[in-house]
Amino acid sequence: MKSIFLYLSIVVCLLANFSCGNHSKTENAKKEVDTIWNEKVQDTFFGATFGDSVPKVIDQLSANGFYLVEDVSSESLLHFRARQGKYFTFGNMTWEMLDIGAENGIFNYIRFVNAREDKASALSAYNSLKNTIAAKYDLTEPTIQDTTVYAKSSIFGKNQTRAQVSCFRYETINNNIMIAVSLDYWSNKPFTSVSDDL
Incomplete structure (x- = not known):
């Protein structure tokens, strides 16, 4: 038994x-x-290329009219604003915020963001951005599991660079709830750390 x-x-x-x-x-x-693969996804922005050192990226962005907002930046996430006013242009679109990501002093991520107060106008802006990006890249529609994300489209590049168009809810420093529409690019390449040898 x-x-x-x-x-x-x-x-x-x-x-x-x-x-x-x-x-x-x-x-x-x-x-x-x-997953729909694109031959190449953009990896250079305002003269800075994924893999550049953070000081070089700061210099490139400064030369292109941005300044580093030091009081809200860290070693791994740097926030920039346009010197000429609240908005700047990239890809023939107007943006409010620009964030740079770094790992071990190496530039590997960039995010362009616009904020909205209501979901309907944010989703409308998202669809417009998605259509613009779809004219350049083939998009993959992933399954969304995060309830704060309202819409998302991913872009996969054979050059180990990815991008994403998204619409999501977030909380500001002042505890206001906003809806962001963002365009993110990041690299999956293994970059060598910046040497601090003399």
Whole structure:
């Protein structure tokens, strides 16, 4: 009796593992099929290229009319504003905020952001931005699981650069709820850290 119970337990475990394994493979295959690859995604912005050192990026952005907002920046996330006013242009579009991401002193992320107070106007702006980006890149529509994200489209590049158009809710420093429309680019390349040797 014990051997029959043990045998049935092993069979059930094997069937469960086989079923889970096939589900995982099917899911992974589906993800691969759903991902649309672009030959190249942009990796240079205002003269700064992913892989440049942070000081070089700050110099490039300064030469292009931006200043670093030091009191809200960190080593890994730097916030910039336009010197000429509240807005600046990139890609023939107007933006309010520009953020730069860095890892070990290396530029690997950039975000362009506009903020809205209501969801309807934010989604309208998102759709307009998405249509503009779709004229240049093939988009992948991922499944959204975060309830603060209202819409998202991803761009995958064979040059190890990705981008994303998104519309999401966030809380400001003053505790106001805003809706952001953003265009993000980042690199998946393994960059060498900036040397501090003399």
